[in-house]
């Protein structure tokens with residue numbers, strides 16, 4: 001199967017655990033939140049404020065803000081830009097990401 005890792009002939013370091021809503025998933029060194037979620041089969045991780053529609057990556061380069069997610073209790077982080085570290089806790093986000 002052709003994957004970005006194989007196409008780039010990349011050899012990242014060993015995977016490490018992070019969590020998504022308490023469920024453990026793996027991330028690779030240098031991987032963004034969005035990349036790790038995609039690798040885990042997750043394609044949407046927030047809902048819109050108005051109609052609660054699912055959102056994930058749209059632009060993938062930090063421009064559209066569709067990929068907002070909560071990382072280590074900090075809401076509204078752009079998943080396509082934020083690199084993961086061992087033990088990071090990712091949470092899906094509803095609306096503004098705040099308790100309002």
Ligand code: FES
Pocket residue numbers: 056057058059060061062063064065066067068078079080081
């Ligand atoms: S996907 Fe557009 S800002 Fe992250």
